[in-house]
Amino acid sequence: MGGADGNGVLPDIKGFIKSSFLDWDGMVVSVIFLPGCNLACRYCHNWSIVAEPTVHPTIPWSVVKEHLVENSDFIDGVCVTGGEPTIHDGLPNILRELRSIGLRIKLDTNGTKSNVLRGLFSEGLLDYIAMDLKAPLDQRYADIVGPCDIEAIRESVCLILESGIGHEFRTTVVRGIHDHSVIEAISSSVTPEGNLVLQQFVPERARDADYRKILRFERDELLSLAAAARPFVKRVVVRGI
Numbered sequence: 001m002g003g004a005d006g007n008g009v010l011p012d013i014k015g016f017i018k019s020s021f022l023d024w025d026g027m028v029v030s031v032i033f034l035p036g037c038n039l040a041c042r043y044c045h046n047w048s049i050v051a052e053p054t055v056h057p058t059i060p061w062s063v064v065k066e067h068l069v070e071n072s073d074f075i076d077g078v079c080v081t082g083g084e085p086t087i088h089d090g091l092p093n094i095l096r097e098l099r100s101i102g103l104r105i106k107l108d109t110n111g112t113k114s115n116v117l118r119g120l121f122s123e124g125l126l127d128y129i130a131m132d133l134k135a136p137l138d139q140r141y142a143d144i145v146g147p148c149d150i151e152a153i154r155e156s157v158c159l160i161l162e163s164g165i166g167h168e169f170r171t172t173v174v175r176g177i178h179d180h181s182v183i184e185a186i187s188s189s190v191t192p193e194g195n196l197v198l199q200q201f202v203p204e205r206a207r208d209a210d211y212r213k214i215l216r217f218e219r220d221e222l223l224s225l226a227a228a229a230r231p232f233v234k235r236v237v238v239r240g241i
């Protein structure tokens with residue numbers, strides 16, 4: 001564990017970006033990376049922090065906190081990402097620490113820990129949430145991520161939509177997996193109140209060697225997939241074109 005502060009034991013921090021313009025639309029944020037994950041996505045682009053967290057030095061919370069406090073006028077918020085942050089019992093503690101500094105908080109999640117999300121929402125610890133929706137909510141999900149609890153993912157979708165905070169559901173689109181019918185099935189699970197982001201797959205960073213050979217979609221193809229999603233959701237954004 002990454003130590004303790006006024007709010008209890010904190011998870012290890014395995015990466016820290018001081019300022020990013022890319023991780024929360026329209027905001028300047030710092031980014032905190034927590035290790036490990038309960039899934040094993042074949043296209044994971046951050047596999048080292050998932051599978052080999054010990055090779056990454058732990059960054060003391062005191063160092064992160066000092067930077068955040070000193071730059072709280074410049075930074076709009078903090079993005080907590082991973083790996084999968086919700087697997088850590090100490091996640092609420094680090095979010096409370098961020099709150100005590102007065103920072104806005106975005107969480108990236110794979111949505112498999114709906115019980116954790118429920119607690120974070122009820123305590124008002126999040127201002128924005130980005131949840132992966134990797135496939136239609138059926139047996140096709142496990143083809144990409146390995147064994148997973150589809151009902152928990154479905155419940156997380158509902159919790160996010162009910163929470164009223166800013167959100168996005170994100171699908172990394174992979175040639176050979178995500179075609180128009182798959183995108184329609186994913187976006188229909190988001191409901192008309194949901195925001196969907198289709199993001200470009202980065203083959204060279206994929207965990208699975210077979211995935212590294214897949215050609216990424218062209219711009220026109222991505223826009224066409226976005227058009228397939230548009231009738232089902234409130235808003236569609238394409239990233240990485």
Ligand code: SF4
Pocket residue numbers: 037038039040041043044045046047050082083084110145
């Ligand atoms: S959920 Fe995210 S961090 Fe976990 S294996 Fe999948 S892509 Fe990697």
